[in-house]
Amino acid sequence: MVVLPPKKKRAHWGIYVALLPLALVLGAFQYYPALSGIWYSFWDWKPGFTSTFTGLDNYVRMFGDEIWWKSFGNLGIIFAFSVLTWVVPLVSAELLVSLKSERAQFIYRTLLIVPMAFPGVVTALVWSFLYQPNNGVVNQILRVFGLGDFAQNWLGNPELALIALLFIGFPFVAGLPFLIFYSTLKNIPNEIFEACALDGVGRVRRFFAIDMPLMGRQVQLLLILVIINTLQYGFVAYILTHGGPDNATMVPVLRMLNQAYDGQAWGYAAALSTTLFVFTIVLSAIVALFRRRDTTTNVKGI
Amino acid sequence: MTSLTVKPPVRRRRAGRKQIGVYVALTVIAVVGLLPYLFALSTSVKTNQQFASEYWLPSFPFHFENYVVAWVQIQPYMVTSLLVAAASIVGIVALSLLAGFVLARFDFPGRNFFFIMVITLMMVPGIASLIPLFVMMKDLGLLNTIWVLIIPHIAAGAVLGTILMKTFIEGIPQEIFDAARVDGANPARLFWSIMMPLSLPVIGTVSLITVIGVWNDFFWPLLTISQNELKTVSVGLIFFQGQSGTDFGPMFAGYLLASLPLLLLFTFLSKYFLAGVQGGLPGSH
Numbered sequence: 001m002v003v004l005p006p007k008k009k010r011a012h013w014g015i016y017v018a019l020l021p022l023a024l025v026l027g028a029f030q031y032y033p034a035l036s037g038i039w040y041s042f043w044d045w046k047p048g049f050t051s052t053f054t055g056l057d058n059y060v061r062m063f064g065d066e067i068w069w070k071s072f073g074n075l076g077i078i079f080a081f082s083v084l085t086w087v088v089p090l091v092s093a094e095l096l097v098s099l100k101s102e103r104a105q106f107i108y109r110t111l112l113i114v115p116m117a118f119p120g121v122v123t124a125l126v127w128s129f130l131y132q133p134n135n136g137v138v139n140q141i142l143r144v145f146g147l148g149d150f151a152q153n154w155l156g157n158p159e160l161a162l163i164a165l166l167f168i169g170f171p172f173v174a175g176l177p178f179l180i181f182y183s184t185l186k187n188i189p190n191e192i193f194e195a196c197a198l199d200g201v202g203r204v205r206r207f208f209a210i211d212m213p214l215m216g217r218q219v220q221l222l223l224i225l226v227i228i229n230t231l232q233y234g235f236v237a238y239i240l241t242h243g244g245p246d247n248a249t250m251v252p253v254l255r256m257l258n259q260a261y262d263g264q265a266w267g268y269a270a271a272l273s274t275t276l277f278v279f280t281i282v283l284s285a286i287v288a289l290f291r292r293r294d295t296t297t298n299v300k301g302i
Numbered sequence: 303m304t305s306l307t308v309k310p311p312v313r314r315r316r317a318g319r320k321q322i323g324v325y326v327a328l329t330v331i332a333v334v335g336l337l338p339y340l341f342a343l344s345t346s347v348k349t350n351q352q353f354a355s356e357y358w359l360p361s362f363p364f365h366f367e368n369y370v371v372a373w374v375q376i377q378p379y380m381v382t383s384l385l386v387a388a389a390s391i392v393g394i395v396a397l398s399l400l401a402g403f404v405l406a407r408f409d410f411p412g413r414n415f416f417f418i419m420v421i422t423l424m425m426v427p428g429i430a431s432l433i434p435l436f437v438m439m440k441d442l443g444l445l446n447t448i449w450v451l452i453i454p455h456i457a458a459g460a461v462l463g464t465i466l467m468k469t470f471i472e473g474i475p476q477e478i479f480d481a482a483r484v485d486g487a488n489p490a491r492l493f494w495s496i497m498m499p500l501s502l503p504v505i506g507t508v509s510l511i512t513v514i515g516v517w518n519d520f521f522w523p524l525l526t527i528s529q530n531e532l533k534t535v536s537v538g539l540i541f542f543q544g545q546s547g548t549d550f551g552p553m554f555a556g557y558l559l560a561s562l563p564l565l566l567l568f569t570f571l572s573k574y575f576l577a578g579v580q581g582g583l584p585g586s587h
Contacts, residue, residue: 012408012410014489015404015408015410018401018403018404018406018469018545019400019416020406021396021397021399021400021401022397022398022400022401022460022464023416023422025397025457025460026420026423026460026461027458029435029438029453029456029457030431030457030458031423031460032438033431033434033435034426034431034433034434034440036437036438037431037433037434040434045437047437047440047441048440049440062356070390074544086322086444092328092331092566095324095327095331096328097326098321098324099321099324099325099328100321104325108328108332110572111332111335111336112328112332112335112336113576114336114568115335115336115339116568117561117564117567117568117569117575117578118339118561118564118565119517119518119535119536119560119561119564120520120536121516121518121520121535121536121539121540121559121560122539122557122558122561123520125540125557126338126339126342126554126557127338129342129550130338130341134355135550137338137341139568141357155484168432170334170335171331171334171335173331173332174333174335192386207522207584228427230429231427232427232429234429234521235520235521238520238521239520239540244474253429253521256433257432257521257525259432259524260433266433266437268432269433270434273429273430273431273433273434274430274502276425276427276429276430277426277427277431279428280425280427280430281425281426281427285425286501295510297517
């Protein structure tokens with residue numbers, strides 16, 4: 001860190017004036033709302049009217065809210081499924097780095113990640129069409145293969161709706177896991193592979209003996225990022241199912257919004273949002289710790 | 303960091319024949335991933351009759367007028383989103399470039415405290431403060447104005463922006479600043495004549511992150527805007543679906559038109575785009 005001007009210890013007032021705009025914006029539109037959310041989670045919050053202090057009532061109510069806890073159960077399924085789906089990006093990344101032509105690698109990498117360039121809402125809407133009961137692609141495919149009996153209203157069936165949501169983005173390659181796996185594998189020094197080849201280590205053995213251990217730290221990081229992303233899961237479920245049918249695809253974010261906007265229970269929604277916030281901040285803190293300690297890897301950033 | 307440049311151009315493996323299998327597998331994965339979008343593309347130039355008779359394959363003649371129909375519908379949403387993105391970029395760059403410059407190049411009491419206060423906000427998830435922020439905007443009477451869309455993007459973007467700018471500016475050689483100071487430049491002059499031009503790459507990264515953020519933002523514009531002309535693309539498309547639910551051609555054309563800005567950025571600025579997707583860490587792939 002270079003100091004300028006070097007000698008002067010007492011700071012010029014201009015410095016504080018220059019920082020003032022940022023301080024005001026962050027104070028007013030980041031710190032204030034976050035703190036007022038925590039504050040009002042202890043109130044029967046009636047925006048525009050008189051709110052009454054209710055202590056822990058909102059949190060007591062939360063503990064008895066079956067839909068809220070069910071929505072966390074759904075998050076568990078969403079999380080487990082996302083981790084399972086890493087198999088595809090992992091295999092794709094392994095396949096991609098084994099391509100000998102750099103040019104082919106670039107072309108395939110681009111093709112594999114193009115879906116990332118589509119806005120999330122568009123992907124959700126296209127998939128909602130794929131799942132349509134009558135004209136939907138999924139049912140049409142089944143009919144083509146003579147499996148028309150299996151054709152059904154995928155998003156309307158409580159037993160299938162969540163899994164249908166999870167399959168959005170199949171085959172799950174276009175995403176952060178793939179980019180991380182690929183960049184990790186790309187950056188493993190070639191000498192290691194040459195040494196392997198000399199020792200007669202095969203491709204599969206190499207994967208388990210070298211690639212996986214070298215990716216360990218990245219996978220840890222990815223796990224925590226996925227937990228955080230999962231906690232914020234919501235807009236896809238909103239667009240395709242609104243949390244239904246029969247709360248089968250309910251997630252905490254949607255429950256929170258329902259309570260605020262449909263139920264007008266602002267204080268309760270603030271308590272739910274504070275709970276989500278606490279979960280997330282604990283996990284983010286863990287991520288930050290990982291980042292700081294992350295000196296062993298040969299991969300830059302994530 | 304340097305591992306990419308160090309890497310020698312040695313062939314990874316000696317096996318020759320098996321590459322065909324690798325190509326086939328990769329092609330299958332890529333095609334399956336792209337299929338929904340290709341389906342959308344081929345359907346976007348069909349009439350409903352063509353769609354009924356030729357479900358899978360492209361069908362001639364192509365009806366490009368679907369795009370005109372779609373454009374008329376989504377044009378106001380596109381304009382709003384572009385406006386929001388542009389205004390947010392201006393705000394974010396102005397705030398964070400100045401703060402980044404001061405934090406990187408000056409020492410003063412409270413400097414670390416200030417920076418920690420900024421970094422802490424990285425951990426605050428947008429969704430968690432959505433409800434109190436909504437109430438705040440309601441109290442300020444800003445619902446259904448363009449400001450309710452712009453301000454949160456500026457406030458959120460300035461956090462990451464300041465961190466990126468500070469890191470970047472710390473990397474600019476001190477000699478350049480010293481030389482300018484010897485020539486009699488004051489801090490304001492240093493900022494305008496040296497900092498701004500040198501910081502263009504990081505300004506670009508921040509802008510790209512902002513555009514991606516605006517285009518993907520969903521719940522906030524959904525909840526704060528009810529006036530049709532002020533809807534952003536992400537929200538407008540939902541209602542677009544409702545309006546012309548049976549006219550598949552224009553519907554898909556609309557989806558693709560709405561994706562076009564991000565697709566173009568992805569095509570021409572792929573490296574920065576991926577950095578943006580990964581939380582603004584350049585060199586991350």
